[in-house]
Amino acid sequence: MHDAEHPLDPGQTGTLRNGPALAAFLAAGIGSFAMGLILVLNETGIFAPPTIYGPAGGVSGRTTLAVVVWLVAWAILHFRWKDRQLEPGRVALSTFVLIAFGILATFPPAWALI
Amino acid sequence: MSLFSERSIWTMIHGMGLGGAALLALAAGLFALYLMRRGDTAAIGGTDASRPIALLTAFIAVMLWLTTFVGTYIVFPAYRVPPPEGAADLSLYPRYMLLADPSTAWLHAFAMETKEHLPFIAAILATAVAFVAWRYRRGLLANSQLRRIATAFLALCFAIVAWVSLLGVFVNKVAPLE
Numbered sequence A: 001m002h003d004a005e006h007p008l009d010p011g012q013t014g015t016l017r018n019g020p021a022l023a024a025f026l027a028a029g030i031g032s033f034a035m036g037l038i039l040v041l042n043e044t045g046i047f048a049p050p051t052i053y054g055p056a057g058g059v060s061g062r063t064t065l066a067v068v069v070w071l072v073a074w075a076i077l078h079f080r081w082k083d084r085q086l087e088p089g090r091v092a093l094s095t096f097v098l099i100a101f102g103i104l105a106t107f108p109p110a111w112a113l114i
Numbered sequence B: 001m002s003l004f005s006e007r008s009i010w011t012m013i014h015g016m017g018l019g020g021a022a023l024l025a026l027a028a029g030l031f032a033l034y035l036m037r038r039g040d041t042a043a044i045g046g047t048d049a050s051r052p053i054a055l056l057t058a059f060i061a062v063m064l065w066l067t068t069f070v071g072t073y074i075v076f077p078a079y080r081v082p083p084p085e086g087a088a089d090l091s092l093y094p095r096y097m098l099l100a101d102p103s104t105a106w107l108h109a110f111a112m113e114t115k116e117h118l119p120f121i122a123a124i125l126a127t128a129v130a131f132v133a134w135r136y137r138r139g140l141l142a143n144s145q146l147r148r149i150a151t152a153f154l155a156l157c158f159a160i161v162a163w164v165s166l167l168g169v170f171v172n173k174v175a176p177l178e
Helices: A017-044 A058-081 A086-105 A108-110 B006-035 B049-077 B094-100 B105-136 B138-140 B142-173
Strands: none
Touching: A017 A058, A017 A086, A017 A108, A017 B105, A017 B138, A017 B142, A058 B105, A058 B142, A086 A108, A086 B105, A086 B142, A108 B105, B006 B049, B006 B138, B006 B142, B049 B142, B094 B105, B094 B142, B105 B138, B105 B142, B138 B142
């Protein structure tokens, strides 16, 4: 790929559009959060996604739904931010808070606290 | 009689093959980003490292997704097959073997339950890093903020993969898929 196609290469383009990168990072945070939230909702009996593949059981539905949420969030954020330059600090903070929740919610001892 | 059953081979592909490759590549990716922390190429003799780093991150993401899918859709179904009614020997039914003994029940209730979902988060994070590395190439290495986020993502991936791998070893030591 030619360097001029890379939007963050200041030596080639003179522009610093970080929108697509931050969209990918924040969407990953949303996907992680979705994984944790879906699991918590399932464990508390509030919402159980349908099983996608019987032999694997409920995990197939839960993880598929989280992946769908991630991809949809990524597509929306990418479309909205693809030409924008954003402040990375707030996006990064939000991203890591979402990831932290997602990771903590996948630990079974956390379910007992709910 | 073959040395390994088909279930055992898939377990090895999942854990040692794909998961092991992902863990090694994650270590390499983290080290590469560490070398690039100043945004220059002096650390590697002036060559442009952006393409091999992009390839490495793509490899990490592919390995993590393959590990996760093989684990979820091939190994896990074999792990959770229920035994026939009245079966006394549970050695071919790892989930039920673990749950039958209070001293090993945690290996299902904690270890396997964690392994079911956490790897998907690692795969998602690695995919985001691979996308940014491919799209931005040298721009990622030159932008300290994005590089720090990418490095943190890979560090989280490494910690997650190491943790679930350890849990997998525990489960497989006590109740192997034979």
